[in-house]
Amino acid sequence: xxxxxxxxPNITGADDFxxxxxATHDGLSKEDSDALNARLILVLANQIGNRAILTQALAAAAxxxxx
Amino acid sequence: xxxxxxxxxxxxxxxxxxxxxxxVRHKVIVIGAxxxxxxxxxxxxxxxxxxVVLDDNDKVSFGSRAICFAKRPLExxxxxxxxxxxxxxxxxxxxGKVFFDERPVYDFNxxxxxxxxxxxxxxxxxxxxxxxxxxxxRALQAEGAPIELRxxxxxxxxxxxxxxxxxxxxxPEGSYNLEADWIIACDGAGSPMRSMLGKDFVGxxxxxxxxxxxxxxxxxxPTERWFWFDPPFNKGQSALLHKQxxxxxxxxxxxxxxIDKEREKRPENVIPRLKAMLGDDVEFxxxxxxxxxxxxxxxxxxxxxxxxFAGDAxxxxxxxxxxxxxxxxxxxxxxxxxxxxxxxxxAPESLLDTYDTERIYGADENILNSSRSTDFITPKSEMSRxxxxxxxxxxxxxxxxxxxxNSGRLSVPCTYDGSSLNSADALNGPARxxxxxxxxxxxxxxxxxxxxxxxxxxxLTIDAEAPDVIEEAGITVTRLALSVKDDKTLALxxxxxxxxxxxxxxxxxDQHVAARRPSFDENQFRAAIRRASGQE
Numbered sequence: 001x002x003x004x005x006x007x008x009p010n011i012t013g014a015d016d017f018x019x020x021x022x023a024t025h026d027g028l029s030k031e032d033s034d035a036l037n038a039r040l041i042l043v044l045a046n047q048i049g050n051r052a053i054l055t056q057a058l059a060a061a062a063x064x065x066x067x
Numbered sequence: 068x069x070x071x072x073x074x075x076x077x078x079x080x081x082x083x084x085x086x087x088x089x090x091v092r093h094k095v096i097v098i099g100a101x102x103x104x105x106x107x108x109x110x111x112x113x114x115x116x117x118x119v120v121l122d123d124n125d126k127v128s129f130g131s132r133a134i135c136f137a138k139r140p141l142e143x144x145x146x147x148x149x150x151x152x153x154x155x156x157x158x159x160x161x162x163g164k165v166f167f168d169e170r171p172v173y174d175f176n177x178x179x180x181x182x183x184x185x186x187x188x189x190x191x192x193x194x195x196x197x198x199x200x201x202x203x204x205r206a207l208q209a210e211g212a213p214i215e216l217r218x219x220x221x222x223x224x225x226x227x228x229x230x231x232x233x234x235x236x237x238x239p240e241g242s243y244n245l246e247a248d249w250i251i252a253c254d255g256a257g258s259p260m261r262s263m264l265g266k267d268f269v270g271x272x273x274x275x276x277x278x279x280x281x282x283x284x285x286x287x288x289p290t291e292r293w294f295w296f297d298p299p300f301n302k303g304q305s306a307l308l309h310k311q312x313x314x315x316x317x318x319x320x321x322x323x324x325x326i327d328k329e330r331e332k333r334p335e336n337v338i339p340r341l342k343a344m345l346g347d348d349v350e351f352x353x354x355x356x357x358x359x360x361x362x363x364x365x366x367x368x369x370x371x372x373x374x375x376f377a378g379d380a381x382x383x384x385x386x387x388x389x390x391x392x393x394x395x396x397x398x399x400x401x402x403x404x405x406x407x408x409x410x411x412x413x414a415p416e417s418l419l420d421t422y423d424t425e426r427i428y429g430a431d432e433n434i435l436n437s438s439r440s441t442d443f444i445t446p447k448s449e450m451s452r453x454x455x456x457x458x459x460x461x462x463x464x465x466x467x468x469x470x471x472x473n474s475g476r477l478s479v480p481c482t483y484d485g486s487s488l489n490s491a492d493a494l495n496g497p498a499r500x501x502x503x504x505x506x507x508x509x510x511x512x513x514x515x516x517x518x519x520x521x522x523x524x525x526x527l528t529i530d531a532e533a534p535d536v537i538e539e540a541g542i543t544v545t546r547l548a549l550s551v552k553d554d555k556t557l558a559l560x561x562x563x564x565x566x567x568x569x570x571x572x573x574x575x576x577d578q579h580v581a582a583r584r585p586s587f588d589e590n591q592f593r594a595a596i597r598r599a600s601g602q603e
Binding site: 034035038039041042043046 | 453454456457458460461465467468471
């Protein structure tokens with residue numbers, strides 16, 4: 001497995017995914033949406049598993065310049 | 068009836084030193100008769116080193132205080148001759164349950180590995196712990212060992228010199244002076260010794276208060292550690308329930324920062340909180356109540372020439388993970404054999420600098436772990452609470468989130484990776500017994516391994532040849548010859564050889580591995596002995 005975070009397009013059906021992400025939040029209060037996002041981060045992080053990639057993902061999300 | 072911690076165990080008695088015309092010089096003076104100070108003194112006395120313990124009090128710990136004692140400290144206490152009574156009296160537990168709000172979300176089992184003489188953990192009130200150690204001091208005295216315990220002897224001043232230390236001591240009958248070749252300061256988190264020497268103690272303050280209550284009750288709760296995040300009876304905070312001997316239960320309730328401590332400690336305020344937790348129909352009696360705050364910090368150096376700091380005086384952690392008293396006992400375990408070699412003139416004083424480096428390494432590991440637990444238990448920002456709650460919610464449904472739940476990472480011994488006393492690992496063996504590790508115990512027939520290592524340098528050979536005794540640079544190393552053929556459980560092979568067919572281990576007096584190789588090589592092991600004793 002590569003130790004490199006994928007930063008090129010990698011989601012098949014990107015628009016579908018984005019719509020599904022929004023739909024999951026439909027009707028939720030701000031508080032419940034925030035909680036859902038937090039759970040989602042943890043679920044996805046577990047799927048990635050690789051510590052090096054997670055560190056790169058944290059940096060990418062923080063909009064840090066690429067090293 | 069008086070409680071055990073209300074009766075003087077070592078009342079003040081006038082000593083001839085107080086009437087001496089000039090200050091009497093002692094080999095080692097230990098300041099503080101808590102678990103760490105008594106551990107140091109017993110260790111030294113067992114090795115024939117003259118030691119005096121001074122304490123400003125004359126009783127064991129007031130209240131239960133430290134209650135969780137882990138396997139490694141129990142192994143150390145066994146070497147000090149008081150592990151068995153503690154285990155016999157203590158409550159053994161393996162299961163921990165985690166609750167979030169009203170729901171049990173997760174439980175864990177420490178699943179202790181077979182072939183260890185001591186359990187993963189026992190719960191025992193610190194006052195019993197200290198009582199058994201004082202009994203051990205008395206037993207050593209009866210055997211003629213050079214150990215003394217002086218109650219109500221409070222150190223009021225200290226003077227340091229290149230080759231000794233002078234101290235002034237206040238007693239109920241006035242003050243007197245003593246000299247010591249070495250001082251071990253085990254006088255607790257608020258260490259007056261540290262202040263008198265003007266030494267730093269820096270780290271992180273956690274703005275939180277915890278109510279600890281010891282409650283005597285006949286309750287049906289199982290012998291488990293129960294931890295609540297945000298329970299209905301203590302909204303927005305945390306709570307802990309843990310069983311001690313004699314039907315005493317430890318209850319910890321997080322209270323938050325802006326509270327009136329004196330008010331919160333009053334029984335009329337404590338009792339309603341406990342009733343909310345336990346239910347109105349549970350009969351209980353309060354044995355002891357305290358409120359604590361905590362900090363995670365350490366001294367920059369534990370050795371200040373001839374004054375050596377150990378335990379809470381040197382480093383302080385949050386209580387989550389039981390890393391306070393447990394790590395203090397590992398301090399003195401690390402220190403005493405080194406001090407013995409230096410006092411005997413076998414090793415140079417610089418060996419004591421490795422006490423500093425090895426135990427600072429241990430303290431930093433404990434501070435890291437306990438700070439992380441604290442950050443999980445008491446989130447400091449809205450986002451850290453959101454993520455914490457997300458972990459707890461997920462842990463109820465999905466196994467993956469459970470390792471992220473952190474209600475305390477329980478104390479395990481530190482491996483001194485990178486210590487200057489280690490020789491390079493030359494055996495392709497299990498990581499758990501690499502140089503720097505505390506030796507894992509093994510049951511060999513009817514006997515356990517660790518007591519056979521005792522408190523001397525040992526050459527452990529497993530299906531390998533070696534001389535029965537090696538003398539090198541003033542150190543006598545005795546061989547302990549074992550074979551995996553004699554161990555049907557295969558634990559010896561599993562813990563010390565892995566895939567290798569043979570192994571030779573050099574083991575330090577504190578039962579940590581100094582070197583290992585597949586076979587005996589005289590030059591290599593002689594070098595390893597010099598290295599492990601700070602002579603190379």
